[in-house]
Amino acid sequence: MKQKKLCLIRYFIGIDVSKATFNYCVRYGGGNVINGKVGNNIESIKEFVLTLKEIPGFRLANAVFGMEVTGIYGLVLMNGLAKMKAKVVVEPAMRIKNSLGIIRGKNDKLDAARITRYLIKNLQELKLWVPRRKIIDELSSLSTLRERMVKVNKIMTTPLNEDDGFIDVHISSVNIKLCSPSILQMEQLVKDIDERIKTLWSNDEQCERLMKIMISVMGIGDVIALQILIHSNEFKSITTARTFASYCGIAPFEYDLGTSVKKLARVSPVANKKIKSLLHNGVRTCIGFDAEIRAYYRRRVEVDKKNKMSVMNAIKFKLICRVFACIRGDRLYDRNYTSPIPKV
Known part of the structure; x- marks a missing residue:
């Protein structure tokens, strides 16, 4: 269904957001380009969309809006477009930059044009932004304040x-x-x-259910569970344990080139290190109070002579897998749980 929706895209709008304004670049029809600058407020955004609708044949259903992750500065625009049922893509600046090859020069107008080029180039791989509920925004703000x-x-x-x-x-x-x-x-x-x-x-019924499921896993406390809830957007934006492990810098990546360059798999520094740090505290709790985890840790460190941090990293991934498995099954964690045998 997503592929079908993306095939209908004919108008690509790249947006470079700043505190007071945002620059936009519209490309359509193979070569037509429109550039402009708009105030970053609700009234100006509505006028911006009305201006787009004056383009011959333009429809929101056939357009995709792209922008970089800019924290709170982009929230007004993102939420405004979401209310209009527009397709919005929000990507980290590094991902956009790395996808476009060698880049020279930088200003707001150029950045908007480059985001537009990114949308066109990666159309079939775009992941649409999923709006967060108001309660998640409030929890996120309170978490940052804390x-x-x-x-x-x-x-x-x-x-x-x-x-x-x-x-x-x-x-x-x-x-x-x-x-x-x-x-x-x-x-x-x-x-x-x-x-x-x-x-x-x-x-909140939904948040309470998800939080209780996560907290039932040994090593996952209120603070860690809250961060997982916020950054996964109630498991809507990040739906698998492997994706979340990559997001918080737990998943190792290989470095193996040809026949002479072979290095140990390492985690990437591009990660949410705050969650990784919190999970580290959760692992220490498990090693102290969870007999199964403690036995695993000792075997890997004392018998297999593995690096301690590498073993703790593996335990972090184990905790994440437990959380996502329980969320997927909509159940509390049970050490003796066995998967039901599927009916033939």
Whole structure:
């Protein structure tokens, strides 16, 4: 069905988004090109679409809009186009750049044109953007806020703790006294954010079901489960364990060229390292409390003499596989679960 929809595309609109405006480049009919610049707000976006409809034969059903991942700056445009039932493609800037060969020069107009070229070149491989529900956007925003507060708290407390024994006791105590109210406030703010996050997903039937399934897996706590929920868009944008493993930098890739260049498979640095770090904490929990995982870890490290980090990476993938298997089966994790025998 997706292939059939993409075959109908006749108009390609590349968009380079910035904070206040966005540049666009429209290509159609084999060689016709239209360039322009529009304000990045709801009213201007509506006018932009009306302008496109003035092009002879233009229909939203026959058009695809492409843009780079720009965080919050692109949300107004993406959500506005989604409400109009337009086809939207949102890709990382690196993927677009690497697909176009050698690139010289850079400005907003050129970037919009290059995104258009990317859409035309990769038409049959495009993956349409799936809008997130409002609750996922709110959970994502709260999660980011929580991360900021934890970082600020660490920035303040770490130097204060390290002062002990190295600087004058009186100076150290004054510093601690001055910073203590702010540190306490930040700790309370993190707790309030956690409560708000839990209240949100607990009051939503779909989010609550998915979160409970993920949390039932040993090593997957509330924080990790929330990140998986957000970044997989409730398992709509990322649907398989292997894809998610690649996304968070767990899947190893081979480096084998000809007969002389052979290197060990390594994970890619292009990844969501925040989730990878959280999963690392989950693995440490499993090694301490899950007998099966602990036995596997010891066998691979002590008997097979494998690198510890490599083994922990394999356990991370095991946890992800468990999560996606439980989500696929819509069930809580059960150590003794066996797949039903299909009927012949």
